[in-house]
Structures are given as C-alpha cells and as structure tokens.
Amino acid sequence: MAHALREKAAVSGIGETAYTRGTTKSGLALQLEASLKAIEDAGLKPADIDGVVPYFPGGGIAEDFIANLGLPDLTLSLFVPMGGATCVAAMQSAAMAVATGVCKNVLISVGRTGYSGARVSTRLQQFPQFALAAEFEAPIGLFAPAQLYAQGARRHMELYGTTARHFAEIAVTTRQHAILNGNVVMNKPLTVEEHHASRMISDPFRLFDCSLESDGGAAIIISAADRAKDLKKPLVTIMGVAEGHPESPASIAQRPDLLDFGLSKAAKRGYAMAGVGPKDIDVAEIYDCFTFTVLRQLEILGFCRTGEGGPFVMDGRIGLGGDLPINTHGGLLSQGHVVGLNHVIELTRQLRREAGKAQVKDAEVGLVTGYGDMGDGSLAILRRAA
Amino acid sequence: MSTAPGLQPAPVPERPMPTPTRESQPYWDGLRDGKLMLQHCASCGKVRHYPRPVCPDCFSMESEFKAAPLTGKLHTWTVCHHPFNFFFKAQAPYIVALVDMEAGVRINAPLRGVDASQLKIGQPVTLQFEPVSKDVTLPYFAIA
Numbered sequence: 118m119a120h121a122l123r124e125k126a127a128v129s130g131i132g133e134t135a136y137t138r139g140t141t142k143s144g145l146a147l148q149l150e151a152s153l154k155a156i157e158d159a160g161l162k163p164a165d166i167d168g169v170v171p172y173f174p175g176g177g178i179a180e181d182f183i184a185n186l187g188l189p190d191l192t193l194s195l196f197v198p199m200g201g202a203t204c205v206a207a208m209q210s211a212a213m214a215v216a217t218g219v220c221k222n223v224l225i226s227v228g229r230t231g232y233s234g235a236r237v238s239t240r241l242q243q244f245p246q247f248a249l250a251a252e253f254e255a256p257i258g259l260f261a262p263a264q265l266y267a268q269g270a271r272r273h274m275e276l277y278g279t280t281a282r283h284f285a286e287i288a289v290t291t292r293q294h295a296i297l298n299g300n301v302v303m304n305k306p307l308t309v310e311e312h313h314a315s316r317m318i319s320d321p322f323r324l325f326d327c328s329l330e331s332d333g334g335a336a337i338i339i340s341a342a343d344r345a346k347d348l349k350k351p352l353v354t355i356m357g358v359a360e361g362h363p364e365s366p367a368s369i370a371q372r373p374d375l376l377d378f379g380l381s382k383a384a385k386r387g388y389a390m391a392g393v394g395p396k397d398i399d400v401a402e403i404y405d406c407f408t409f410t411v412l413r414q415l416e417i418l419g420f421c422r423t424g425e426g427g428p429f430v431m432d433g434r435i436g437l438g439g440d441l442p443i444n445t446h447g448g449l450l451s452q453g454h455v456v457g458l459n460h461v462i463e464l465t466r467q468l469r470r471e472a473g474k475a476q477v478k479d480a481e482v483g484l485v486t487g488y489g490d491m492g493d494g495s496l497a498i499l500r501r502a503a
Numbered sequence: 504m505s506t507a508p509g510l511q512p513a514p515v516p517e518r519p520m521p522t523p524t525r526e527s528q529p530y531w532d533g534l535r536d537g538k539l540m541l542q543h544c545a546s547c548g549k550v551r552h553y554p555r556p557v558c559p560d561c562f563s564m565e566s567e568f569k570a571a572p573l574t575g576k577l578h579t580w581t582v583c584h585h586p587f588n589f590f591f592k593a594q595a596p597y598i599v600a601l602v603d604m605e606a607g608v609r610i611n612a613p614l615r616g617v618d619a620s621q622l623k624i625g626q627p628v629t630l631q632f633e634p635v636s637k638d639v640t641l642p643y644f645a646i647a
Contacts (some may be wrong), residue, residue, distance in 0.1 A: 238587035252522060252553070255588070256639075257613055258583055258588075259599055260587040263585070268581050268601050276624070317596075318584060319585065371609055
C-alpha cells in the first residue's frame with residue numbers, strides 16, 4: 118500500500134531574493150521579500166497562507182509573518198531546528214499539515230545575513246543544539262562546521278583513499294552550473310588548480326571546499342496536491358519526504374560512526390514513501406555545506422557504495438549531461454547559502470522545466486537533501502506531475 | 504564601552520572557557536586534578552561521554568565518575584588553519600585529534616609535538632593536562 122503522504126502535497130510556489138555578499142536588509146526582510154515572490158509565483162494571495170515555518174534561529178517568527186503579510190487566520194506555526202537539514206525536513210511537516218487539512222498552504226522561508234551579519238562561528242555557539250560543542254570543543258579550538266566536519270572527511274580519505282582531487286571536482290562542477298544561473302554570488306569559472314591553491318581552512322577543507330557566507334532569502338509554499346494542480350505553475354508533487362537524526366546527534370565526536378549521517382535513516386524512509394530508488398533520479402540537489410558532504414551523501418543515498426564517492430563524482434558524471442547532474446544552480450558552494458532552500462527551489466524549477474541553461478532534459482523525478490546540525494539529514498523526492 | 508576606540512591597545516583575546524553543567528562538573532573537576540573522570544552508569548556500568556542525566560541503555564539516573572586510563576588511539580584529526588576565534592589566531596595552525604580512549608569513549612583535544620603528515624589512524628597517544636586558569640584544566644594529546 119502506498120504511503121499515506123505519497124504525492125499528497127506539492128511545491129506550489131517558489132521565491133528568492135538576489136544572492137549577494139552585502140545587504141542592508143534584515144534577515145526578516147529577506148524572508149518576507151522571498152515569501153511574497155513565492156506567493157506570487159503560486160498565484161496565491163498572502164491571505165491564503167495559513168501555515169508558516171520560519172527559519173530557526175533566523176530573525177523571523179510567526180508573529181512577524183502575521184504582522185507583515187496580514188495573515189488572517191494562521192492555523193500552524195513551527196520551527197524545525199535541524200540546521201541545514203531544516204528546510205527539507207520542514208517539507209515533511211508541511212506535507213503532513215496540508216495532507217490532513219490542518220493547513221491549505223504552508224510557507225517555508227529562510228532569510229540569512231551570513232555575510233553582512235554575524236558569521237558562522239559566532240552564530241552556532243548560540244544554538245541550543247551546539248551546547249555540547251560549546252562546552253567541550255570550543256575551549257580546545259573547534260568552533261565551526263568546517264572544523265567539526267573536517268575530521269570525518271579526513272577519516273574518509275584515510276580509510277578509502279578519497280582525495281582533494283575528488284573534492285575539487287565537486288567544487289568545479291558546481292561552479293560551472295552556477296555560471297549558467299543568473300542569480301549567484303560566484304560567477305567566475307573555477308579550475309582544479311585554483312581549488313588546490315586556495316587557502317587551507319581546516320585540513321582537508323580548503324576555501325573552495327566550503328560553502329559561502331552570503332546574504333539572501335528564499336521561500337517555498339507547500340499546498341495540498343489536489344489544490345496545487347489548479348494553481349499557476351506545472352504541478353510538482355512530493356513523492357517522498359523524510360528527516361533523520363543520527364546517533365549522538367549533538368556530538369560528532371561521540372558518534373559510533375563519524376560517517377553515518379541522519380540521512381541514512383531518512384533515505385530509507387524517503388525512497389520507500391516515494392516508491393522509487395536511486396536509479397529513478399534524473400537530477401539531484403545535494404546539500405553542499407562542504408564538497409565532502411556531497412560526496413558522502415551520494416554514498417548514503419545509494420548512488421554508489423561507501424568509499425566509492427570519490428571515483429563516482431569524476432568524469433563528468435555529476436555535471437549537466439552526466440548520469441546524475443547535481444546542484445544545477447550552483448548550490449551553497451557557488452550560488453548562495455540560504456540553508457538549502459535554494460536546492461528545493463532549483464529542483465522545482467528543473468521539474469517545471471524552468472531551469473534555463475541548466476535544464477536537465479526531460480527531468481521527471483528529482484531528489485533534494487538537507488544536512489546539518491552535526492549530521493541531521495533530510496530528503497525529498499519530487500515528481501513532475503503536470 | 505566608555506573609552507573611544509583607538510585610544511587603548513586592543514584587548515588580549517580571551518580563551519573560550521567551558522561552562523560546566525550539573526552533569527559535567529565532575530569531568531571538569533577531574534581534569535583540574537589531573538585525572539580523566541568519566542561518567543559510568545551506576546546500574547549497568549556502561550561508560551558515557553559527554554555527561555548526561557540518563558543512561559541510554561538501561562535508563563538509570565544514577566551514575567558515578569571513575570578515573571579512566573589516559574591512553575588512546577587516533578581515530579581522526581584536522582589541522583585548523585583559519586582561526587574562527589581570535590584567541591586561537593596565535594596558535595594556528597594546530598592539530599585537533601579525535602581519539603578512541605581505552606575506556607571506550609572519544610576525546611577531542613589538540614595534538615602537540617608532531618607533524619600532521621606523520622599521522623595515521625590507530626596511532627597510540629596519551630592524554631595530558633594543561634591548566635589554563637585557577638579552575639579550568641584542558642586536555643591535550645601527545646604521541647605515546
């Protein structure tokens with residue numbers, strides 16, 4: 118029997134601000150600007166929004182959305198505090214809300230002043246999920262995800278022979294894709310040599326292995342699939358969606374397997390709900406806070422086996438025209454960092470066939486992941502149902 | 504801030520210090536006394552780190568802290584080049600090693616006195632103690 122949530126919800130609207138380094142706007146203003154665009158894109162009015170999932174913690178709460186968008190009757194407000202896994206995990210909550218009739222249209226939004234506001238090492242120390250890292254790891258010199266995740270990347274390299282060349286392939290391919298998209302922070306070509314020459318941040322991560330600190334906002338609207346088919350844009354349904362939490366969720370150091378992410382649990386459930394497998398995926402938008410994070414998720418998602426992520430990403434396989442084009446918008450590495458909501462937006466564009474020069478021909482089924490907060494994971498599998 | 508900027512030398516950046524909790528206090532007290540004190544379930548005996556109120560195996564809320572051996576093996580490491588914190592700017596680059604301690608938990612701490620190019624998974628290391636204030640001692644590792 119098909120899962121009760123399969124294709125009951127749809128991504129009905131998408132909106133983004135400009136992705137920049139530098140803005141005078143607040144995180145809240147960026148969220149609202151993107152939200153208004155998403156509402157317009159769906160052919161809805163602000164008053165049609167009855168559920169909101171603002172980014173936590175990110176300068177916006179339900180009260181702000183009611184006050185700014187004049188929402189007459191909000192029936193659901195949620196935070197999903199899962200770091201980079203938040204946005205895709207929020208799609209599960211939103212899908213549940215619209216499938217049960219609690220809501221008609223749920224707005225998920227992110228606004229970040231990652232460049233013009235507080236930087237990552239300052240921001241994270243204030244997250245409740247980072248309390249253990251703040252107590253045990255900040256005093257010995259680990260503050261930022263680049264440092265905390267580097268230890269897992271190093272272990273993968275030592276165990277499986279993964280190399281900086283593999284990481285570079287992901288960075289370079291992602292940049293090539295970004296250049297095709299008009300709204301990106303990084304719009305100049307990147308070579309493997311430039312990647313290797315970029316300064317070391319936390320070995321093995323170099324500058325170009327790391328995602329951007331940028332400013333911008335993004336928003337999507339999740340609607341019941343039977344309502345969304347009457348809206349403005351081609352119908353894109355959620356076939357499967359899931360979140361997963363790893364063992365020792367707030368401390369990578371104490372996790373039995375450093376390379377096990379919450380995604381391994383979520384992927385199993387998400388594929389089962391969708392009724393598809395890795396071979397059915399035409400395009401994938403993989404959360405790319407770091408190049409290595411992409412490589413390891415491709416393994417966890419079953420596109421290749423554990424330890425084979427390095428060779429898998431080579432030879433054009435993950436580029437446009439390859440077997441599995443990934444991050445066709447430029448991702449967090451080159452487009453902008455809005456906690457991966459830009460990945461959901463790009464996948465929706467791909468399935469609507471609105472992806473312009475980066476369009477994957479005949480894309481029917483695609484996958485998007487979230488990863489964050491020391492290894493929480495989420496994925497959604499979307500389908501063109503128009 | 505009562506003084507105008509520029510009139511005084513920049514303050515020396517302070518080391519980020521731990522804020523012990525009711526659960527973790529014995530661990531920090533142990534380091535200050537030159538011991539690695541780890542939390543064990545008083546009911547099933549299983550060790551757990553970082554300290555927390557409930558044993559996730561048998562759900563007992565009773566626990567005791569016992570001194571653990573200082574030896575362990577390298578699980579993985581990173582070399583921090585970019586200082587994400589002002590205090591650590593003067594120390595960069597520095598190695599932070601994640602170590603499988605003999606007692607069955609991991610400790611993350613700086614690894615000193617060795618070049619990163621020499622490191623291998625499984626390499627034996629020993630925990631050392633560095634007092635950084637009257638109350639706080641932090642761990643670091645040296646090659647065994």
